[in-house]
Amino acid sequence: MATYDSLGTTYARTRRPDPRIAAQIHAALGTATDVINVGAGTGSYEPPRTTLAVEPSEVMIAQRPPGSAPAVRAVAEHLPLVDNAADAAMALLTTHHWSNLAAGIAELRRVARRRIVVLTWDQHILRDRFWLVRDYLPQAAAFDDTRATPTDQLADLLGGARQEPVRIPHDCLDGFGAAYWRRPDAYLDPQVRAGISMLAQTGEDTLAPGLTRLADDLTTGRWHTRYAQLLTLDTIDVGYRLLVSDL
Structure with a gap:
């Protein structure tokens, strides 16, 4: 994650939280009274009840907006927290x-009293369904093959999820990998690509x-002819998954 000292400089501009995804994440957190955000980045999707953000990159921490939860520079594998420190822990697009x-994951289980919420993706589904990596940039998919964890394996590490x-x-505000699935021109923008690891x-x-x-x-x-069906869709499932584990 130290690479985000160089890769994360544009995140505050291109990786804004999408309210529809935020609603799903916050619903998954349930009635947790306090939340720890691990691999927190710039603070996207943190609910108001977030009490601490854990993030190793100073560049990312510096982009957190005013009023965000306090942040500590640390890594997921060594959380500077006591056992059962909060009702819930969340880790969003970070485990890879x-x-x-x-x-x-063992640290998440140690510090969370009740629930863990992890946002990740199923690499096999993404490879099959997302036109960008399937048809144009298979090298990017090959890179993710080296670091993506099967969701079933991740669920097992969580003790069941x-x-x-x-x-x-289609108009997702958060510019992660497949966010521009109906706006292909965006992938030609170097700033957009800089925000997609x-x-x-x-x-x-x-x-x-x-x-x-x-x-x-x-x-x-040719693109619009080949993918005409995509242009009729409002949302798409290309493999992103929210894993919810009760402790």
Whole structure:
């Protein structure tokens, strides 16, 4: 996650919380009176009852808005908290960055009294359903193959968890990987790509041929013909999952 000292500089601009996804996350947290946000980044999706954010990158912490929960610089694998420190712990689109997943999940289980909420994705579904990585940038999918954890395996590490599909709205405000599934031109914007770790960490040289083909297909109209059905949809399931574990 230390890479976010260089990769995270645009997050406050491109990774704004989407209210529809926020509502699902906050509902999953239930009646928890206090919440710890692990891998908190700039603070997206933190409910008002968040009492502490844990984030290793100073660059990300510096982008947290005024009034956010206090933040401490630390990693998921070594949370600076006592046992049973809060009703709930959440970790949103962060577990793939952890150096030791099992240790990080064990720490979540140690500090949470009642519930853990994790937002992640199913890599197999994303590969099959998301046109960008399937048809234009398979190198980015290959990069994520090296770090994505199967959701069933993650649920097992959590001691059992229910999995909720997180459907992505066509006008999603949060610019994560598949957020622009109906706005393909966005992926040609370097600032947008800088806020998507699978693209930023794959590297511009590796992505260049696929991005050139995408730009050409958008110019000629081939993209709109090929994916015409997508343009009729308001939301899509491309594999993002909310895992909810009761302790």
